Amino acid sequence: MLAGLARQEVSPAVGAELKERFGAKTFVSQSTHDEIPTFWVARAMAHSVLDYLRTGITRPYRMLFDLTAIDERQRLHRQDQPASDFTVVYHLLSYERNADVRIKVPLTGSAPTLTTVTDLWPAANWYECEAWDMFGITFDGHPHLRRILMPPTWKGHPLRKDHPARATEAGPFELSEAREDVEQEALRFRPEQWGLRRRSETDEFMFLNLGPNHPSVHGVFRIVLQLDGEDIVNAVPDIGYHHRGAEKMGERQSWHTYIPYTDRIDYLGGVMNNLPYVLAVEKLAGIEVPDRVQVIRVMLAELFRIISHLVFYGTMAQDVGAMSPVFYMFTDRERAFEVIEAICGFRMHPSWFRIGGVSQDLPQGWDRLVREFLDYMPSRLDEYDTLVMKNRIFKRRTQGIGAYGLDEAIGWGVTGPGLRACGSQWDYRKQRPYSGYEQFEFEIPTGSRGDCYDRTAVRVEEMRQSLRIVRQCLENMPEGSYKSRHPLTTPPLKDHTMHDIETLITHFLNVSWGPVIPPGEASVCIEATKGLNSYYLISDGGTMSYRTRIRTPSFPHLQMIPLMCRGSMVADLIAILGSIDFVMADADR
Numbered sequence: 044m045l046a047g048l049a050r051q052e053v054s055p056a057v058g059a060e061l062k063e064r065f066g067a068k069t070f071v072s073q074s075t076h077d078e079i080p081t082f083w084v085a086r087a088m089a090h091s092v093l094d095y096l097r098t099g100i101t102r103p104y105r106m107l108f109d110l111t112a113i114d115e116r117q118r119l120h121r122q123d124q125p126a127s128d129f130t131v132v133y134h135l136l137s138y139e140r141n142a143d144v145r146i147k148v149p150l151t152g153s154a155p156t157l158t159t160v161t162d163l164w165p166a167a168n169w170y171e172c173e174a175w176d177m178f179g180i181t182f183d184g185h186p187h188l189r190r191i192l193m194p195p196t197w198k199g200h201p202l203r204k205d206h207p208a209r210a211t212e213a214g215p216f217e218l219s220e221a222r223e224d225v226e227q228e229a230l231r232f233r234p235e236q237w238g239l240r241r242r243s244e245t246d247e248f249m250f251l252n253l254g255p256n257h258p259s260v261h262g263v264f265r266i267v268l269q270l271d272g273e274d275i276v277n278a279v280p281d282i283g284y285h286h287r288g289a290e291k292m293g294e295r296q297s298w299h300t301y302i303p304y305t306d307r308i309d310y311l312g313g314v315m316n317n318l319p320y321v322l323a324v325e326k327l328a329g330i331e332v333p334d335r336v337q338v339i340r341v342m343l344a345e346l347f348r349i350i351s352h353l354v355f356y357g358t359m360a361q362d363v364g365a366m367s368p369v370f371y372m373f374t375d376r377e378r379a380f381e382v383i384e385a386i387c388g389f390r391m392h393p394s395w396f397r398i399g400g401v402s403q404d405l406p407q408g409w410d411r412l413v414r415e416f417l418d419y420m421p422s423r424l425d426e427y428d429t430l431v432m433k434n435r436i437f438k439r440r441t442q443g444i445g446a447y448g449l450d451e452a453i454g455w456g457v458t459g460p461g462l463r464a465c466g467s468q469w470d471y472r473k474q475r476p477y478s479g480y481e482q483f484e485f486e487i488p489t490g491s492r493g494d495c496y497d498r499t500a501v502r503v504e505e506m507r508q509s510l511r512i513v514r515q516c517l518e519n520m521p522e523g524s525y526k527s528r529h530p531l532t533t534p535p536l537k538d539h540t541m542h543d544i545e546t547l548i549t550h551f552l553n554v555s556w557g558p559v560i561p562p563g564e565a566s567v568c569i570e571a572t573k574g575l576n577s578y579y580l581i582s583d584g585g586t587m588s589y590r591t592r593i594r595t596p597s598f599p600h601l602q603m604i605p606l607m608c609r610g611s612m613v614a615d616l617i618a619i620l621g622s623i624d625f626v627m628a629d630a631d632r
Contacts (some may be wrong), residue, residue, distance in 0.1 A: 057144050058082065060100055065092060071125055073147070076326050076565040079134075081145040083125050089133075089148045090158045096135055096144065097163050104135035104144055105453050107160070109594040110170035112178040113581065114204045120562035120583055125149045129178060131157055134566070134579070134594075138453070138467070141474050145566075150180065159184040166456035169602045177202035177290075187237065192283040192631060195229045201291055208288070208295050232267050237279050239269050248276060253616070255284050262627030266604065266616075273612045278605045282598075285631040293580075293591025297557030298324055299398060299533035301588070305578075306392035308593060309629040311354050312572045313347040313383065314340075317396035322477060323567040323578040324398050327560050328531045335523040336400045337479035342413070342516035343386070343395070344478075344569075345509040349420070350379045351572035352502045352509075355624045359499055360431045362621035363440040368431055375423055382412045398558065399532025404525040413517050420510055424503065432503060441495035445607040445619035448493060455606070456599030459574025460505065461623070464490035464497040471570035483512050495622035502624065531558040556586045566592075573597055573624050597629035 057080050061070060069092070071083040084092050096104045113130040115121065127149030135144050148157060159182040160167045171182040172191040179200040182188060190197060199206050207213045218226075234241055234250060242248060254265035263284035269277040289308060293301055305316040318340060325332065353376045357369030380390045386409055387393035387402070395402045431437055447457075449465040462469060470487045472480040488504035490497025526532055535553040540546060562584040568577035574596025581590040600623050608616045 057096075057100070057140075057142070061092065061095075064095060064099070071123075073124060075145075076563045077323075077567065079143045079145050079566060081147065081564075083147045083149060086148055086150060086157060089131075089146065090160060090163075092146060093133060093135075093160055094163055096146070102137055102139035104137040104140075104142075106136040106138070107133065107164040107166050107170070107456060108136040108143065108575070109134040109577070109579070109592070110160075110167060110174065111579070111592045111594075112174045112180055112202070113590050114178060114202065117204045118581075118583055118589055126151070128152060129155045129180060131174065131180060132579075132592075133160075138469060154179065154181065156181045156183055158182070161185055164456075165454050166599050166602065169598065176200065179203065190283075192286040194226070194283075196226055201288060206291075208291050232279075234269070239277055239279075243271070246271060251613075253613075255281070262625070264601075264627050264630075268613065268616070270613070273614075275608045275611050275613065275616060278608050278616070280601050280604050282601060282627065282630050285627040287628075287632070289632040290591050290593055293588045295587065297586050298560055298588065299557040301591070302396065302398075303392070303394040306394050307628055308595060308632060309351070309572060309576070309597075309626055310391065311347075311351040311626055313343075313350065313391060314387070314393055314395050315344045315347045315351075315569070315571050316576070317394065318344055318478070319567050319569045319571075319576055319578045320580075321396050321398050322569070323565050323580045324560065326565040326567060327563050327580060327582050328398070328529070328558065329561075330399050330527050330529040330531060332400055332527045333523045333525070334479065334521040336525060336527070338516050338520055339401055339405065339525065340396060340478050341480065341483070342513055342520075343383070345512045345516075346379055346383060348509045348572050349506050349513075350376050350383075352506050353379070355502055355621075356427065356431070356499070356506075359621040359624075360437065362617050363437060365431060365434065365437060368427060371423075371430075372427070375420065378416055378419065382409075382416055385409065385412055397526070397533055399529055400524070400526030405520075410517060410520075413513065417510055417514050417517065421507070424506060428503070432500065438496060440614075440618050441499065441622065443492070444495045444611065444615050445622055446492055446494035447603070447607060451606070452493065455603045457574070457603065458596050458599075459570065459572075460498055460501040461493075461574065461600060463488065464501050465493035466491050471568060471575060475568075477567070477569060483515050485509075485511050495618050498622040498624070531560070533558055559584065559586055568594075571596065573626075573629060574600065593632055595629045595632065597623075597625035597627075600625055601630055 069088055073081040073083060075081050111132050115127045115130055129150045131148045133146040157180060159171060169191060171185050172189055174180045175188050176190050176193055177200055232250060249270045251268040251270055253268055255263050265281040267279040268275055289304055292304055302317055305320045308316045353372045357372035360368040384390050386405060387395040449467060452462050452465050466489055468487045468489055473487060485508040488501045490501055535550050540550045560582040562582050564581050566577055566579040568575050576596060577594040579592035580588050583589040607619050
């Protein structure tokens with residue numbers, strides 16, 4: 044079991060250890076608003092430094108939490124940072140230290156290259172493909188560098204600053220017969236390109252397309268299966284069908300008007316998606332929110348955790364053949380949505396959190412609605428235990444299926460219930476409390492086998508713990524404002540309007556253009572419904588983000604599918620997909 048209850052390490056010890064091992068001149072330190080130790084490393088030393096952090100250092104950084112890139116060519120505020128056209132950013136997580144470290148590698152030229160780290164972390168495979176797809180950064184030694192979010196015939200790299208963000212900035216779309224033939228041919232699956240054989244010594248394998256619109260895959264998603272009869276020999280997940288350029292749009296929307304975009308990332312998580320984004324902006328701006336805001340945010344986030352888990356619970360049972368539970372659980376989800384709608388004015392995508400607070404104060408009668416839901420829901424969960432978790436058919440379909448160990452989970456970047464199903468007690472709300480979670484009493488459910496059944500059981504118990512948290516919010520809601528008095532809150536405070544013409548103009552500009560956030564970088568992570576979700580924001584001192592990076596849990600989870608399903612049968616794969624609990628907008632963004 045991981046040392047899950049370790050206090051978060053805030054000392055710069057990792058910097059001293061790195062400089063002792065490689066020499067002080069190897070690194071350039073950078074201060075950031077999130078206070079994560081950040082070091083620039085030369086391209087030639089990057090692989091050695093990352094390898095040392097993964098295995099050589101005491102209490103190592105075993106998880107590659109994120110890998111992304113920055114196009115630096117139009118950035119103005121880069122004081123004390125090495126010259127760089129493109130920067131590759133590695134975000135590593137140490138469970139033993141309860142700490143992060145960020146390694147940056149500067150690259151120059153229009154066709155930058157860097158050595159792959161897929162030999163260190165299997166999770167790096169998709170992350171490096173994404174960096175090549177979006178930025179055109181080549182990773183030497185990568186087993187199969189390819190387009191992953193964009194179509195295989197796409198021209199250019201969308202997250203480069205010179206790539207258009209809107210269709211109106213590009214020429215008109217044309218699809219001639221010749222181009223249509225090219226596009227169709229590009230979709231053809233060729234096993235040899237993926238290192239797969241067409242036949243064994245005695246038999247010919249069958250390749251089956253599962254998707255891209257199969258009803259059991261929870262979104263527009265495709266898996267190509269290599270089958271020997273009904274046994275799965277290998278699988279090739281194919282994502283990107285739901286890509287909408289969410290990170291690119293972060294460069295074109297004001298800090299305030301980008302909030303509705305966050306709702307659509309994990310579209311089952313509602314305001315849970317707003318939370319890491321507004322926390323990151325608040326960290327950049329130095330905004331502290333009132334206690335009432337913190338508790339309101341926690342209450343609504345936990346209600347959406349229950350809503351999301353009810354969708355998972357019902358569809359998971361349906362995927363393995365139980366038809367009734369999904370109808371009951373969706374009915375209970377509607378009762379939760381009645382509470383959300385009464386408070387926020389909208390159901391699935393309320394976009395209700397704001398920079399510096401929430402949209403408005405709690406309405407009169409909110410406490411009665413919340414209390415009624417809290418009194419109603421526990422007995423329903425008990426009933427579902429009998430209906431699903433104690434059902435012997437459900438157990439036969441899920442126990443021992445799709446199992447992985449704790450070390451495998453860490454190597455592949457698994458977080459959230461998928462990690463806790465392996466026995467880890469790691470939960471961001473406990474280990475690194477945000478928005479006042481340190482004031483709440485709740486337990487961290489864990490499993491032991493890391494299989495489909497345990498992943499389900501962990502989420503079921505999480506709903507009970509979320510009900511505990513919501514009840515504490517109900518009984519201990521602080522008085523006070525629903526918004527910070529900071530001048531960069533959005534929308535700006537109305538009472539800052541009518542003093543004189545200057546305050547009126549300032550208010551008008553803050554409403555129309557949004558706040559001007561000081562230059563800097565900040566990453567904030569939360570325990571979202573499906574795992575760890577973080578926003579890494581870079582401000583260049585303007586009204587829009589220079590770089591918006593969204594690290595979602597579903598992206599690393601889906602690339603584990605080949606490991607989880609090899610040797611299983613096709614029916615087992617459906618149970619495995621359900622147990623991952625993913626939505627494709629969360630993976631594709």
